Amino acid sequence: MTTNPPERSGTGGTAHMPTRSGTGGTAHMPARSGTGGTTHMPARSGTSGTARLADRYRRLIAVYPTEYRRLRGEELIGTLLDAAAPGQRFPSPADVVDLTRGALRVRARGRYRPALRDGAAWASPVAMALAAGLAVFFWIAIEPHGTPMVGSAPTLGPWCYVAWVLALAGWVTETRYVTRWLLATAAAVTLLMLLPIGAVHPGAPHRPPLWTVLALILLGTLAGLGTPREPSRRIRAGTAVGAMLVTGAATLLYRVEPGYGSGYYGSVVTVAGTVVAITVALAFGAAALRARSRRRQDARSAIWAALLLALPGGVLGPLGWQPPARMPEWVTPAGLPHFGRLAEVVLSACVIVGAMAWLAAGEPATGARQPAARQPAAGKRRPECGDPLRRAGAIAGGSAVGLGICATLSATAVRTDIAVTVTLLVLVALGAGRPARYARWAGATAACWVVVAVPVTSYASGWAGVPARVSPLALTLVTTLALVPFTLAIYGAARVFAAAATGADADGPDVGTLVRATVVLGAAGSWVGLATLPHLADWGPVLLLLAIVATAAAGRGIHRIIGRRRVASHLATGDARSQPSPR
Amino acid sequence: MTVPLQEPTFLILTALASSPRHGYGIVQEVATLSDGRVRLRPGTLYGALDRLADQGLVAATSEEIVDGRLRRYYTLTDDGVSALQAEVTRLRHNADAAATRLGGRTGTERGRGAPGTAPA
Secondary structure, three states, X not given: OOOOOHHHHHHHHHHHOOOOOXXXXXXXXXXXXXXXXXXXXXXXXXXXXXXXXXXXHHHHHHHOOHHHHHHHHHHHHHHHHHHOOOOOOOOOHHHHHHHHHHHHHHHHHHOOOHHHHHHHHHHHHHHHHHHHHHHHHHHHHHOHHHOXXXXXXXXXXXXXXXXXXXXXXXXHHOOHHHHHHHHHHHHHHHHHOOOOHHHHOOOOOOOOOHHHHHHHHHHHHHHHHOOOOOOOXXXXXXXXXXXXXXXXXXXXXXXXXXXXXXXHHHHHHHHHHHHHHHHHHHHHHHHHHHHHOOOHHHHHHHHHHHHHHHHHHOOOOOOOOOOHHHOOOOEOOOOOEOOOHHHHHHHHHHHHHHHHHHHHHOOOOHHHHOHHHHOOOOOOOOOOOOHHHHHHHHHHHHHHHHHHHHHHHHOOOOOHHHHHHHHHHHHHHHHHOOHHHHHHHHHHHHHHHHHHHHHHHHHHOOOOOOOOOOOHHHHHHHHHOOHHHHHHHHHHHHHHXXXXXHOOOOOOOOHHHHHHHHHHHHHHHHHHHHHHHHHHHHHOHHHHHHHHHHHXXXXXXXXXXXXXXXXXXXXXXXXXXXXXXXX | OOOOOOHHHHHHHHHOXXXXXXHHHHHXXXXXXXXXXXXXXXXXXXHHHHHHHHOOOEEXXXXXXXXXXXXXXXXXXXXXXXXXXXXHHHHXXXXXXXXXXXXXXXXXXXXXXXXXXXXO
């Protein structure tokens, strides 16, 4: 009732110290006083056997996060040693299990965000309705009564569509356990579609296109992650009605839309993408309404729900898809390749994940309320606002190397588009500055490029094994992946500018960092712009989706900058509440 | 605190009710309280303490080094006391209700089941 507990207030601790140890113990207590103290604590407990056991425990608790160990490490080891049997020399297997589980829990806590959990719970019924509704739409639009319009052979689509309808039936009538099993089964059946049956049996039925398969699996995963434990009758009925609405709206759009071809590669996928984009827009609308009614936490959850739904939405809908064989000219006169559907899907995924990161950065994880997360270790560098930018620079450098290796493997003459891409990647890497700290990121990225080139090459050749050389088409597709480092770089630069805009604290960027961010933004932005703008007309619903997400993210960012002081004061009161007075 | 406490959590709060204790002290006290049934392991214990500290039910009060080992003492906060109090009330109410109903049942059971019992 009277004093603050020293746990969170740092040095205040010694005043309330009951002198049990008689030697004024806490004065020598190195735990939170910095200098990386705790690891140097003398393990001077009698026999060398105990010291050795302590060392073994110390190695064992390395599974915990560094910050956590700094705060709790010696205390944990002390308790482990207290609890150890006399003469015990090794940690027991039960200790190993217990500590591993504890460490996993701590690590999960650090990333745990209540708004994300609520957002997933809200997105789940919507995702279920979309998955089942779209499956039925695909079925009746493309393959009514089993007379498909793709080529001459029926596709395997109805097999997985019926599984999604069954999952919806489970959702409406069954328990969560059964529903999840049905969802997993539907996802597995859908995944089976990807088996390259055509390569073995040339006459075998086709599968639905990769993108519809991916979208259904993503929607099903989302539905399964947030399945309510005991859904109310309203949610059950609402999901069924929602699925019917999805089918109805998609069928209506399909009728109204002029259409430019039959089958999956016609307007069906576009219509499906439009329906998802409209749903995402509605979710953002709900978020805005909630924000206006001052239910901030709810608004945050609704934004999470909208972003989660947008992720599968980004897979559906681009127009203008043409089979590779009909597109011999892979390099436009501008020197850049004609980026197809892959670019649209990759960029939308990057933008949506970036928006999620933006949202997460503004929301402290619940684990951050622990003192360990709030007080950076003395020996450890404080995170700076330019860190994402430098990391993105290192990744861009690694990408330049990786793309260079892929281009060399293709053994074709130097292509303008590759040269431009590599040059801009190098420019981003140099512009971001101090890449040495993130050398490991660069190395891993370069390796990733080479590894990713394998499935892409196989995809480019119609999944007919892995060709010995990277074909020109495959090289173009691999180049498309440069969207990832470039959007990372744009995100890093945006973080710097946002920090400059909020500015009040001492962590703001200096002039040098701002200049670097501008250079990086220019280089990365010009590549993404050149690669995407000439073909924006082909983007269809994905463009709509990205416009919605970008508008919401921008609105959120402005709101954050304006409301920063208010949020800071709110957090301060939260902290005060989390420091209850001791009895 | 509307959600019922889980047994280990309940026992940890109970162990801290009378006086502040350090980690191993809590382990021992919980073992005593549960007649040796619940043996907390350190990973579990500190996971629970982190959670309780986050909820503001428990706070660390002091530290000392004994025999080269760091001991941090934990105590119940005011919120922790009221949470434990509420749980005690809830459990007592449930136990009373169960005892009352069982009392009623024993009567009927005895009256009804007498002929069928003791075949040997």
